[in-house]
Structures are given as C-alpha cells and as structure tokens.
Amino acid sequence: MLRITLFISLLANCCFGYANTHTLYQIDIIVFTHQQSSENPEHTLSPLVTPDTHTAIPLQSLDNTRTPYHLLPASASQLRNEYWVLNRKPQYRILFHYTWLQPSNNQRPVVLSSTHNNGWNVEGTLRVRQSNYYLLDTELFFSSPTSNELSFIFSQKQRLKPNVVYYLDHPQAGMLIKIHKVA
Numbered sequence: 310m311l312r313i314t315l316f317i318s319l320l321a322n323c324c325f326g327y328a329n330t331h332t333l334y335q336i337d338i339i340v341f342t343h344q345q346s347s348e349n350p351e352h353t354l355s356p357l358v359t360p361d362t363h364t365a366i367p368l369q370s371l372d373n374t375r376t377p378y379h380l381l382p383a384s385a386s387q388l389r390n391e392y393w394v395l396n397r398k399p400q401y402r403i404l405f406h407y408t409w410l411q412p413s414n415n416q417r418p419v420v421l422s423s424t425h426n427n428g429w430n431v432e433g434t435l436r437v438r439q440s441n442y443y444l445l446d447t448e449l450f451f452s453s454p455t456s457n458e459l460s461f462i463f464s465q466k467q468r469l470k471p472n473v474v475y476y477l478d479h480p481q482a483g484m485l486i487k488i489h490k491v492a
Contacts, residue, residue, distance in 0.1 A: 333377060333410045333491040334471075336437060337388045340449065340463075342429060342482045344400045365418040365434050368409055375491075378419065381408040391474065391485050401483075402427040410491060413439045421449065429453060433463075443469040443488045451482060 372379035383389065386408040395401045404426045411419065418436035433449035445467045453459035465477045469488055477484040 331412045331414045333375075333412055334437075334439070334443075335381075335385075335387075335408065335410050335489055335491050336435075337386045337408045337485075337487045338435070339388055339392055339395065339403060339406045339485040340431065340482065341395055341401045341403045341484075342427065342451075343480075344402060362418075362420045362434060365420040366411075366415075367420045368407070368422060375410060377410050377412055379409060381410070383408070387487050387489065388474065388485055395485075402429075404429055404431050404482075411437070413490075418446070428455070437469075437488060443471065445469055445486065447477075447484070449482075449484075 366378050369376075369379040371382060373382065375381070383392070383406060386392070386406065388406070388408075392403065392406050395403055405421075405424045407421065409419070416436075416438055418434035421431070421433055421435055423430060423432040430452045431449055433447065435449075436444075436446040438444045438446075445465065447463070447465050449463040451459075451461050451463060461479070461481055463477075463479045463482050463484070465479075465484070467475065467477060469475055469486070472487070472489045474485060474487045477486065
C-alpha cells in the first residue's frame with residue numbers, strides 16, 4: 310500500500326511539474342519617435358517593405374482576463390513611470406504602449422497591429438523566445454502618411470535579461486521593453 314501511495318504521489322508531482330513548464334511571461338513595450346529625427350534624412354528608406362505576418366500571432370483587443378496574446382490595460386504595465394517621463398518630454402512622441410502575456414514555449418512572432426499616431430503609421434512583428442535569456446527579434450515599419458521619404462525600418466535583435474528595462478535605439482525612434490515572468 311505504501312508503494313502505491315508513493316507511486317501515485319510521484320506521478321502527480323511529475324504531471325504537475327510538466328503542466329508548469331509553460332509559464333506565462335509579460336511583455337511591456339513603449340515605442341516612440343525622436344522629434345529632431347525628421348531633420349536627419351540620411352537614415353530614411355524608401356520604398357517601404359510591408360512586414361511578413363503570415364505565421365505571426367495577432368494581438369487581440371484589450372482584455373482583463375489575463376489570456377495570452379490579449380492586450381492588457383496600461384495599469385498592468387511595469388513601464389508606467391517610464392511612459393509618464395517620456396510623455397512629459399517634448400522631444401519624444403509616444404506612438405504606442407502595449408502590454409500582453411504570452412507562454413514561455415512560444416516560438417512565433419506577435420503582430421503589432423498597425424498604429425496611426427502622432428503622424429506615423431507603425432506596423433510589424435516582435436518575437437520573444439525564452440532561453441537562458443529572452444531572445445528578442447523585432448521588425449517595425451514606420452511610414453509617414455505625408456511623405457514616403459520619411460519611411461524607415463526599426464529592426465533589432467537583442468538578448469534580454471528578465472525584469473530589466475531595455476532601451477533599443479534607432480536614429481529616428483526608440484523602444485523601451487521589459488519582460489518578466491508572471492507569478
């Protein structure tokens with residue numbers, strides 16, 4: 310009887326451990342432009358290539374249920390203070406501030422839906438894979454509705470530690486990103 314009890318408890322622990330291998334992590338990003346960047350034409354690209362989103366996962370609309378790939382309210386973001394500071398500085402224009410959950414076993418990119426804000430159209434993908442670090446691969450396509458000459462690509466590959474705010478730079482735009490495990 311003791312052996313059966315031990316076997317059942319060992320089996321239950323194994324099943325519970327397997328169920329927890331796909332934990333969720335939260336991604337918080339802020340994308341913004343530099344106001345003085347429009348005077349910097351040597352970094353422009355034209356014509357703009359559209360992003361490949363065929364295999365990417367689209368982010369769903371705002372949801373408070375903590376479902377993966379649904380945008381969370383701004384109050385759930387751990388970049389609220391950074392958003393407030395950037396928003397108060399006239400040299401920066403925030404284009405979007407997104408927060409969402411995704412499972413740790415995700416290997417596909419997430420589509421950042423087309424955003425029209427502060428004179429820019431932004432669309433693209435962001436892929437985060439979990440390894441010893443988080444591996445980020447992002448391609449954002451910026452275009453000005455008034456001029457194709459102001460189009461550019463923000464493409465970054467970066468290794469990120471959990472719970473650290475990172476600034477990714479481009480001559481015309483910037484991104485703050487923080488990734489952390491959800492308890």
